[in-house]
Each structure stands twice: as C-alpha cells, then as structure tokens.
Amino acid sequence: MTVTVLPPPDWRQVSTGLDPVPGRPNTFSAPDFDTLYDCPILIGDQEILTFEAAGRPHTVAAYDLGSVDRAKFTGDLKKIVEAAADLMGELPYRHYTFLVIGPGGGGLEHLNSTAVTLNPGSLGTPRGYQSWLCFIAHEYFHLFNVKAIRPVALGPFDYDRENYTNMLWFSEGVTVYYEFVLLNRAGLMTRDEVLERLGSTIADYENAPGRLHQSATLSSFDTWTGFFGRSEHAANTTISYYDIGCGLGLLLDLKIREASKGRSSLDDVMRTLYRTFYKDKKRGFTDREFRDVCERAAGVSLGEIFDVYATTVERWDYAKYLGYAGLAIDVEPRPVPGPWFGASTQDQNGNILVATVEPDSPASLAGLCAQDEILAIDGTRVAQRSFSGTLNAHKPGDKVKVLYARRGGVRETELVFGTKIERTFKITPLANVTAQQRALFDAWLLF
Ligand SMILES: [Zn+2]
Structure with a gap:
C-alpha cells in the first residue's frame, strides 16, 4: 500500500x-x-x-x-x-x-x-543531556527488545482487544537496564555513573509502598487496568515494571555471568531470543521459553529469580548478586534529612488537594485521605505553590493543626512531622575483591 x-x-x-x-x-x-x-x-x-x-x-x-x-x-x-x-x-x-x-x-x-x-x-546540564541520551537509547533499543524480541502477546497485535503479558518487566525494564549498558559501551556513561543510576532505580521501587503488594509479573499483567490510569491508591499498591524490571535485568546478567564463569551474559540471551524467535520462528516467545533461554545461558536453574523475585514480593538478596561483580550495596534503613509529611498534593484551581497518602506516615496517622483539600496549617492559609516551603519550615517532631475540607465539611486534625526512613541502595566497590570478581566486573562495564 x-x-x-x-x-x-x-x-x-x-x-x-x-x-x-x-x-x-x-x-x-x-x-x-x-x-x-x-x-x-x-x-x-x-x-x-x-x-x-x-x-x-x-x-x-x-x-x-x-x-x-x-x-x-x-x-x-x-x-x-x-x-x-x-x-x-x-x-x-x-x-x-x-x-x-x-x-x-x-x-x-x-x-x-x-x-x-x-x-x-x-539539555542544559551534563546530567540532563545524559538522561536524554538514556531516553533515546531506550526507545531505540526497543527496535530489538519489544519490536523484534517480544513476548507472544506483543505482536502481531490484535488491535481490537487488550494484549496481556506477564513480561513487561522484561520488555520495558530490561530495556531500561540496557540504556545504561549501551551508554557505557558507547563511552557516554562511566562505570560509576552506571552504578549510581542502577542504585537509584533500585531505590525507586524498593522504597515504594507498592513493593509489598505487587510483583514484577503482576505489575506487567495489570498494566491494562492500572498502570497508565492511576487511581489514588496506585502509589501505595503498585510498582513500576520499568524500575523493577531493570533490577531483574541486573540480577539476571550478573547471575548468568557468574554461573557460566564469564562464558555467557544477558547479551547472549538477547541474541538467542532475536535469532531463535524473531528470525527463525517468526513469533514471540512464551514465559517458559524465555526462562529456558536464560537458564541455558547460565547453565544452572534460575529459580530464585523467576520463581521468587519476579513473581512474589519477597525481599531480594542484592548483596549476593552484586558480590559476583565485587560490589556492595547499602541496604541499611537511614533517616532522610528534613521533616516527613507523608502525602503528595496537587493543584486544583489554586487549591491544595491531597493526591496520595503514604501508609503509616504522619499524614496517614493524622487521618488525611486522598481528595482532602488542605485549607490552613496552624491557622494560616496555604497555597500549592508555596506548600512544600511551608512544610519544610518545620522539623521532625513539630506538631501542627491542619484544617481541611472533605466532602463539603471542614475538619481539623493534629499532625506530628516525622522522619522518613529509606534505604539508599547505593552501589560501591568492595574493599577486597578476588580475581574472579574483578574479571566479571571488567567484562561487564567498560570504563
Ligand atoms: Zn519503553
């Protein structure tokens, strides 16, 4: 045509x-x-x-x-x-x-x-420009991972109905992982920058309340009903398959490299999927076929990754996997500087509307809910554009009276600012590494 x-x-x-x-x-x-x-x-x-x-x-x-x-x-x-x-x-x-x-x-x-x-x-800062290159590399690499290398549900498309798959964590998240890998190989992102971006991606999903409620596979499957049409509960009950899929890609790559003694990597998985399914069979792969390709590359069972980490909300043993490359990861809970309010807000015609409330946060303990309109704090009218400044003028332990409107009624509650505890997931080299750990790291990231 x-x-x-x-x-x-x-x-x-x-x-x-x-x-x-x-x-x-x-x-x-x-x-x-x-x-x-x-x-x-x-x-x-x-x-x-x-x-x-x-x-x-x-x-x-x-x-x-x-x-x-x-x-x-x-x-x-x-x-x-x-x-x-x-x-x-x-x-x-x-x-x-x-x-x-x-x-x-x-x-x-x-x-x-x-x-x-x-x-x-x-694009004005080096960091902003590099993030833009990550974004372009992501969309570009999709020509392989999602357009060619794809789960069976993702093409040829039935344009009349939803196309459900458990594998968006791979199609999207592993594409995020390859943003960093490709930029590193292209000489556009240093090893330290890759580790910093991986750590902050891990922190994004690990510190999200939804981490306790939704697995990577469920997040993938539910995207038709949840991810892009986010409800006020989504922030507390869902995770991003982009972020958690990047973490799974990292674990898969390190495990395959370690188990195969450097003979294979996630790159081999990508090439095998491309050759076997896109070029030879001219179709997508099933969940089982994908796992088989990964396990053949590793030469061992990857049950922990596929049966536990991808499909449940169990905690991951990051230290073990990063240890293969001679790396440590900071998983200690640490106080985040500044006062913790615990709710996000949005502007609605100049009014402050609560968008989401974190579980067990000061806002939650004070009884605030999504859709509440915050009118005043300690008797002073507040505005969305200056609201974060108003909050940050307090310190943990400060008590304030919050006046808010809910469904036509006006109420007041007392809120005590807290201290948020988060883990940084900062990735750093171990002090002493074996020759094997050093070799894996050097084969993985280039400079
Ligand atoms: Zn994408």
Missing part, C-alpha cells in the same frame, strides 16, 4: 520510517497494514540532521532541538547505534528515523523509527 502526504505549502518536511517511493514526492510505501500502522509521519517545518552508523543512514527530524550541539548530538547517537549493532550482531532495518516531536513526556518505539518528546531546556 502507498500513502501520499499533501502538506500545506509552508510545511516543507515529511519525516517517517516508511520507504519513499522513487520519483513520487512525499509518497511512501508499506508492505502491510502492521508496518503502515507502526510508522508515524511527522509533517512540518522540522530541522533535519543525518548521520551514518553501522553502514545504515539515520535521520533526526526535530521540532525543536534548542541550542544543543548538533554535531555532538548526532555523534553520540551514532555511538549508541553502533553499540547496539555490536551487541545484537546486525541492524534489521535499511534506514532509521528519530522523530523529535516537541515538548512533553514520553516516547514510542517502532521498527525503524521512534517518536520522542523533548523539552530543550532539560
């Missing part, structure tokens, strides 16, 4: 992953409906950058790149593409297009393109 785009006269660019039809301007072809549906088209006055990587042409079509250094940006993208090509052994496309569609949040992956949002102001 072919598509011809007729843009308004002052919209000079048409950008898409579809193949152009020679000799026919703004006309593109697709071999089937799924391919057509998988190729967004950006029409407008966007800036076009091009580069070649691993022998293939790549295009960046950007609504607004701000003041980012174009040569550095395309050079860094080239390194990421080449790191992915090295990992997987080939690139399964003839051309690839990065559609940078404007301010917002999020992106979507496709077989030979990705549509990503960008707030140019976020």
Whole structure:
C-alpha cells in the first residue's frame, strides 16, 4: 500500500520510517497494514540532521532541538547505534528515523523509527543531556527488545482487544537496564555513573509502598487496568515494571555471568531470543521459553529469580548478586534529612488537594485521605505553590493543626512531622575483591 502526504505549502518536511517511493514526492510505501500502522509521519517545518552508523543512514527530524550541539548530538547517537549493532550482531532495518516531536513526556518505539518528546531546556546540564541520551537509547533499543524480541502477546497485535503479558518487566525494564549498558559501551556513561543510576532505580521501587503488594509479573499483567490510569491508591499498591524490571535485568546478567564463569551474559540471551524467535520462528516467545533461554545461558536453574523475585514480593538478596561483580550495596534503613509529611498534593484551581497518602506516615496517622483539600496549617492559609516551603519550615517532631475540607465539611486534625526512613541502595566497590570478581566486573562495564 502507498500513502501520499499533501502538506500545506509552508510545511516543507515529511519525516517517517516508511520507504519513499522513487520519483513520487512525499509518497511512501508499506508492505502491510502492521508496518503502515507502526510508522508515524511527522509533517512540518522540522530541522533535519543525518548521520551514518553501522553502514545504515539515520535521520533526526526535530521540532525543536534548542541550542544543543548538533554535531555532538548526532555523534553520540551514532555511538549508541553502533553499540547496539555490536551487541545484537546486525541492524534489521535499511534506514532509521528519530522523530523529535516537541515538548512533553514520553516516547514510542517502532521498527525503524521512534517518536520522542523533548523539552530543550532539560539539555542544559551534563546530567540532563545524559538522561536524554538514556531516553533515546531506550526507545531505540526497543527496535530489538519489544519490536523484534517480544513476548507472544506483543505482536502481531490484535488491535481490537487488550494484549496481556506477564513480561513487561522484561520488555520495558530490561530495556531500561540496557540504556545504561549501551551508554557505557558507547563511552557516554562511566562505570560509576552506571552504578549510581542502577542504585537509584533500585531505590525507586524498593522504597515504594507498592513493593509489598505487587510483583514484577503482576505489575506487567495489570498494566491494562492500572498502570497508565492511576487511581489514588496506585502509589501505595503498585510498582513500576520499568524500575523493577531493570533490577531483574541486573540480577539476571550478573547471575548468568557468574554461573557460566564469564562464558555467557544477558547479551547472549538477547541474541538467542532475536535469532531463535524473531528470525527463525517468526513469533514471540512464551514465559517458559524465555526462562529456558536464560537458564541455558547460565547453565544452572534460575529459580530464585523467576520463581521468587519476579513473581512474589519477597525481599531480594542484592548483596549476593552484586558480590559476583565485587560490589556492595547499602541496604541499611537511614533517616532522610528534613521533616516527613507523608502525602503528595496537587493543584486544583489554586487549591491544595491531597493526591496520595503514604501508609503509616504522619499524614496517614493524622487521618488525611486522598481528595482532602488542605485549607490552613496552624491557622494560616496555604497555597500549592508555596506548600512544600511551608512544610519544610518545620522539623521532625513539630506538631501542627491542619484544617481541611472533605466532602463539603471542614475538619481539623493534629499532625506530628516525622522522619522518613529509606534505604539508599547505593552501589560501591568492595574493599577486597578476588580475581574472579574483578574479571566479571571488567567484562561487564567498560570504563
Ligand atoms: Zn519503553
């Protein structure tokens, strides 16, 4: 099938992953409906950058790149593409297009393109720029992990109904894990930075109240009913399969490397899944087939990871797995500096509405609930824009009177600020490591 785009006269660019039809301007072809549906088209006055990587042409079509250094940006993208090509052994496309569609949040992956949002102001710091590269690497790597390497439920799609799978922790979370691995191999993220980002990702799900209620597989399965349509209870009862899947990817990679004595890694799992299911069988894999590929790479049973960590809310033995690479992880509960209120709030027409209440927090003990409107603290009217400042002016142990409205009635309660206890999950090298631990670490992260 072919598509011809007729843009308004002052919209000079048409950008898409579809193949152009020679000799026919703004006309593109697709071999089937799924391919057509998988190729967004950006029409407008966007800036076009091009580069070649691993022998293939790549295009960046950007609504607004701000003041980012174009040569550095395309050079860094080239390194990421080449790191992915090295990992997987080939690139399964003839051309690839990065559609940078404007301010917002999020992106979507496709077989030979990705549509990503960008707030140019976020690129001003080295950390912000690196996070942007992580995000692009994530959407790019999805061309392998999710578009090609995929659970059976994720393609070919039945567009008429939900497509349930237990495996989004792998499809999304392990893609997060590979953001860091790819940037490290591309020379764009140091070992220390990888460990810092892994530790903070682990802290994000381990410190979330939902960690005690929802496993990685349940989080994956329930996404159709919960993840993107979050209710006020979601923050306390659910976790992100992006975050916990990254943790599972880390454990799988370290365990496979350790058990196989360095002969295999998660990279081999990715290559085997790609070759066996995408290229040979031309279908997705079942949960069991995925586990079999992992266990063959490791040469041992991975029951602890699959039967316990992925499917229950049991605590993980991080120290054991990180120890394989000569690393320690700080799992000691520690006080977080500053006063703990224990509820998040949102602005509703200038009013402060409680969005979520953490279990056993000061806000919870004071009886506050989601949807309560906070009117005053100690007799002084409060506003959303200055609310965090109001809270932070207190110290743990301070007592305040909170005036709030609930369902038309006005109530007052006493709240005692507390001290939040969290674990940092900061990952650091052990003081003394064996040659085997050192070798695993050196083979895993490059510099
Ligand atoms: Zn993703």
